[in-house]
Amino acid sequence: MKSGTLISRLMDEVINHIMQVDGADVRIRLEVDADLPNGASVPTVRTVTENCRALHISDFGFDE
8 A cells, every 4th residue: 555545544534533523632643664675875865854854853864
């Protein structure tokens, strides 16, 4: 299943229903853990890093 499809389904089928409850304080957390057997190229690291910063993601990085 594509990630966009999964996230859309979660919003439609779960999160939107919870958000409609009076007084609901909903926080959404998403963790991405990827194994890259050949590592990540410099352009990939740069793009992901820039996108995370633009999206105000506070905890991100690449491990070697």
